[in-house]
Amino acid sequence: MKIIMGFFGVYMLVVLAGMGAGIYFILRKAVPDQSPMWTLSQYLIYWVLIELFLRYFMQKLPVMDIKPFLITPVKKSSIAHYILGRSAASVYNVLALFFFIPLCIVLLFQGYVALNVFMWLISMMAIVLTINYLNLLINKSNVALTILATVLVISYALDYFGIFSVKEMFGPIFHALYAYPITVPVPLALMVVMYYINFNYLNDKIYLDAKLKAKKAQANTSDLAWTKRFGDLGTFLQLDLKMIWRNKRTKSQVWISLLFVFYGLIFYMQDIYDDMMPMKAFLGVFMTGIFLSNFGQFIPAWDSSYYSMMMSRNIPLRKYLESKALLISVSVIFMFLLTIPYVYFGWEALAINFGCALYNLGVNIPVILFFGSFNKKRIDLDQSPFGNMQGTSANQFLIMLPVLIVPILIFTLFYYLFSVTVAVMILCVLGLIGLVLKNTLMSKVTEQYRNKKYGMIAGFKEKNS
Incomplete structure (x- = not known):
């Protein structure tokens, strides 16, 4: 089973890399009157929503037994940073590289400005990590999942039926990350903000007696x-x-x-x-x-x-x-x-x-x-x-x-x-x-x-x- 899953994992990586390398030519053929980067930018909002939705189910939250460290001279902040750093190394964050790096290589061969392409890649990875840390905050909330699914469905429906173009509204925002490299600090700032929100949350929870207080919860069951x-x-x-x-x-x-x-x-x-x-x-x-x-x-x-x-x-x-x-x-x-x-x-x-x-x-x-x-x-x-x-x-x-x-x-x-x-x-x-x-x-x-x-x-x- 592990061998089969290993081959399947390699296959998925190859498919992602192939999609990254071929998406430029696919978009150029599908929408010949627009720049492929402009077309791609219009759909990135759906990529963000779909990835956040899938991570809710697929990504495992980083956990560790902290009790042995709390009775040793190890700072709580170090433990929190370690947990969040391990989360950043998640395989789901690495998967994005297999798509965006081949795409960036193709862009360079197509004559796109190297500085713009490089800064755009940094922006995309910053967005990936922002999604990663946002998922850590909302992962246990069914309300957040419902809201996310509703936003995704309504946004696509508005676009599909021509009521309101969500992709045209967000397209210029994502395209600006390529066209204007000076905007790169924006996704980096979002990533840092989400990181420190998670850090403060974890830091407040890391106490030896955090589990000693009896939990009080209202029973909410049905006898069916x-x-x-x-x-x-x-x-x-x-x-x-x-x-x-x-x-x-x-x-x-x-x-x-x-x-x-x-x-x-x-x-x-x-x-x-x-x-x-x-x-x-x-x-x-x-x-x-x-x-x-x-x-x-x-x-x-x-x-x-x-x-x-x-x-x-x-x-x-x-x-x-x-x-x-x-x-x-x-x-x-x-x-x-x-x-x-x-x-x-x-x-x-x-x-x-x-x-x-x-x-x-x-x-x-x-x-x-x-x-x-x-x-x-x-x-x-x-x-x-x-x-x-x-x-x-x-x-x-x-x-x-x-x-x-x-x-x-x-x-x-x-x-x-x-x-x-x-x-x-x-x-x-x-x-x-x-x-x-x-x-x-x-x-x-x-x-x-x-x-x-x-x-x-x-x-x-x-x-x-």
């Missing part, structure tokens, strides 16, 4: 009484919902799923994909089944910390699995409802999403539960959701073949042999067959879990997995 309507399944469903809401990694799956509702806009808004029906099938399976894939592929590893206890009690395994299927089914239906506005791009988009959702309900849910019986890697729910490979094995890669690739191949085959209508109907029929055979399929899945029971328990007990 409505889950009792589902009978025996309600107990398991209630536990799953509480687990999702209380833990970082599971809660992030919900936010990621909601975010990917907008994924289809990337393709539907480009004319080049209008006739690519297999791509629309991919979007249908992916958008309606994003929670199914992200959450379902780690069943039952989410419960790994107490799975052995569950298996030692008189707990019906069939009900446990049916509760997981019910939770995922609700997510598929909900995600389909969120994709209904894609009918704006044509009735075919709605029909394809419906067929894919029905296929996910009838076929992919039993499939992903079946593959879950091969999970033997433990998951600690308190760990950061991104860059965390806990619970990941070759099983997570293999499961994408039947869940994602197979329905796309089926759709593509019948689309080219017959029509879109026939391809959608085939997906619907397969989904309905899966729903009709639900009891039989769940019996097979339950038997598989019983056969793998002791291997799973042994695997979940290994805390380094």
Whole structure:
């Protein structure tokens, strides 16, 4: 797994460097009547918002055990500076270099003034570090995340529908960082200000007795009484919902799923994909089944910390699995409802999403539960959701073949042999067959879990997995 992730990391760096080297020529061809630097400057505001949004989920906050240092002659300020300095060396800050340095090299070969290019690169890195330190301040605030997402969506909507040009308002500001090198102290000053805000915050918190005061917090929980309507399944469903809401990694799956509702806009808004029906099938399976894939592929590893206890009690395994299927089914239906506005791009988009959702309900849910019986890697729910490979094995890669690739191949085959209508109907029929055979399929899945029971328990007990 580490070797695979290592190759993937190298691939991403190469892609970033390639994008940096090629963005100048792409912009020059796309907007020939404007300078590529001017065009790029107009979109940098979205780069700032998107990077800040992604860092909220992806970047791990710098932490260290400070207690041993507080009883030694080490200044609190030195500890704070060290923590912030280590944050500046984050890989997410380094990634920006792989994009901006190749771009600057291309600019130099294209005859741009060396001083301006160099000062612009310094400005961009100062902005990257400003984003880094701003993220440290807002990372724990759900309100900040909501505001950031709202600003990003509204800004893009205003630009897209021609109501107000956000990029034209911020474009001159970012372009001034290149055109007038004297403006470089502005982003540097912002970086210094954000650094010292973080420094003062950390410096005020570094005390040996900072954790001795009892915390007082108002309980804000729900008994989820409505889950009792589902009978025996309600107990398991209630536990799953509480687990999702209380833990970082599971809660992030919900936010990621909601975010990917907008994924289809990337393709539907480009004319080049209008006739690519297999791509629309991919979007249908992916958008309606994003929670199914992200959450379902780690069943039952989410419960790994107490799975052995569950298996030692008189707990019906069939009900446990049916509760997981019910939770995922609700997510598929909900995600389909969120994709209904894609009918704006044509009735075919709605029909394809419906067929894919029905296929996910009838076929992919039993499939992903079946593959879950091969999970033997433990998951600690308190760990950061991104860059965390806990619970990941070759099983997570293999499961994408039947869940994602197979329905796309089926759709593509019948689309080219017959029509879109026939391809959608085939997906619907397969989904309905899966729903009709639900009891039989769940019996097979339950038997598989019983056969793998002791291997799973042994695997979940290994805390380094």
